[in-house]
Amino acid sequence: MPQAFAETDCGVLESSGRTVVEFNLTGESVELPIMGGKTYNAMTFNQMVPGPTLRVTQGDVVKMTLTIPDYEVTGHGNDMHASQMSSGNFESVNPGETSQYCYIAEAAGIFKYHCSGVKLIGMDQHVLSGMYGIAIVDPANGYKKLMVEKTSGSGELDRMFYDADALEFQLQYNQLYLTPEGNYDAGAMFEHHNTATVVNGMQFGYVPNMAHNLLVNGDVNKNIFVAQPWNGLENKQYQSQLLFVENDQHVRLFIENQGNEPVFFHIVGEILDRVVQGNRVQSGATETWLLGGSQGMIVDLVFDEPGAYAAVNHDYAAIYTGAATVFVAGDPFGLNPVLVEKGVIPEPVASYAYALGNPSDAVPPMGMNSIAHPAQNIHGLYTDDVASEMQASGDYLALWEVIPVVAEILTS
Numbered sequence: 380m381p382q383a384f385a386e387t388d389c390g391v392l393e394s395s396g397r398t399v400v401e402f403n404l405t406g407e408s409v410e411l412p413i414m415g416g417k418t419y420n421a422m423t424f425n426q427m428v429p430g431p432t433l434r435v436t437q438g439d440v441v442k443m444t445l446t447i448p449d450y451e452v453t454g455h456g457n458d459m460h461a462s463q464m465s466s467g468n469f470e471s472v473n474p475g476e477t478s479q480y481c482y483i484a485e486a487a488g489i490f491k492y493h494c495s496g497v498k499l500i501g502m503d504q505h506v507l508s509g510m511y512g513i514a515i516v517d518p519a520n521g522y523k524k525l526m527v528e529k530t531s532g533s534g535e536l537d538r539m540f541y542d543a544d545a546l547e548f549q550l551q552y553n554q555l556y557l558t559p560e561g562n563y564d565a566g567a568m569f570e571h572h573n574t575a576t577v578v579n580g581m582q583f584g585y586v587p588n589m590a591h592n593l594l595v596n597g598d599v600n601k602n603i604f605v606a607q608p609w610n611g612l613e614n615k616q617y618q619s620q621l622l623f624v625e626n627d628q629h630v631r632l633f634i635e636n637q638g639n640e641p642v643f644f645h646i647v648g649e650i651l652d653r654v655v656q657g658n659r660v661q662s663g664a665t666e667t668w669l670l671g672g673s674q675g676m677i678v679d680l681v682f683d684e685p686g687a688y689a690a691v692n693h694d695y696a697a698i699y700t701g702a703a704t705v706f707v708a709g710d711p712f713g714l715n716p717v718l719v720e721k722g723v724i725p726e727p728v729a730s731y732a733y734a735l736g737n738p739s740d741a742v743p744p745m746g747m748n749s750i751a752h753p754a755q756n757i758h759g760l761y762t763d764d765v766a767s768e769m770q771a772s773g774d775y776l777a778l779w780e781v782i783p784v785v786a787e788i789l790t791s
């Protein structure tokens with residue numbers, strides 16, 4: 380029987396028989412790149428923006444540990460919106476110290492976490508400089524099948540059902556407010572004059588690059604998309620990458636608005652087949668869904684036709700300053716015959732992810748109803764140390780090393 384109040388004592392919860400998931404974070408300031416060959420002074424969890432994604436099942440115990448290195452110039456906290464506990468647990472931790480708290484993930488859904496404002500005046504600076512992430516709490520009984528309405532003729536309605544298992548992506552929206560020197564600009568924030576709109580920390584991080592130019596246009600310098608600021612291999616983990624899916628595949632998107640401005644989420648050329656918040660269906664078959672600041676949702680959809688589809692914040696200022704993410708469904712460019720003939724792939728594939736992988740920062744940890752991605756490439760606003768560790772693990776493709784080999788094969 381549920382308790383009348385939320386138990387938060389780590390000792391009690393660890394001996395409760397529930398699954399305990401440890402979530403270890405380090406708060407650290409680093410320098411990271413922004414569009415235009417510049418850098419900015421970022422504040423991060425674990426040297427990446429956004430911070431690592433926590434994924435648990437409803438009813439699990441989360442044991443959160445935050446460490447601030449002694450060389451860090453300021454304290455940081457962590458407020459986890461999936462928790463139900465006194466805000467005193469989120470107090471800022473001083474450099475050289477560690478704090479810990481535990482809670483039960485009682486509510487299913489997607490939830491923000493961020494540097495806390497408890498005993499920390501400059502929370503806005505810390506969050507808008509990169510100290511944010513998400514916790515995904517899977518429903519105790521798993522996700523539901525997806526029902527999509529189709530027609531077999533005028534006024535003739537059919538219903539198609541897709542298994543609950545889905546290929547999953549995560550997209551987190553935010554803004555940057557920066558001085559020309561790359562420092563946080565509180566004055567610009569108060570006036571809502573943002574420098575950039577970012578998805579998973581980057582402007583235009585999920586658009587074509589020079590390799591896609593070569594594959595589609597036969598020329599590395601002939602751009603496909605209107606904005607390709609992270610084109611070259613020299614960008615390594617920051618080189619822009621596309622999101623690849625199969626046609627007629629259940630796709631699940633975890634979307635969070637981490638910033639100050641609303642997100643009008645829309646996919647050009649597609650319908651959002653289902654929108655879920657708080658483990659409750661909010662809409663089916665809608666064109667756009669609005670997320671306020673610190674609000675998330677789960678979107679389920681199926682890409683019916685081969686093609687390129689831009690997911691945008693349907694605020695034109697946001698689109699033009701970075702909030703455009705390109706999905707490629709199936710084989711719209713007819714590359715399968717060429718790739719097979721050249722020996723890049725042994726047989727035709729249902730999505731280009733089998734050859735190039737999907738960007739690691741857009742892929743959440745696996746859950747109970749997750750379809751594994753064919754491969755993942757190293758992509759994200761990570762420090763070089765983090766990217767090097769990922770490469771050394773052997774679990775990810777370093778496309779800056781793979782692409783020159785593929786390009787040589789294709790042009791031979």
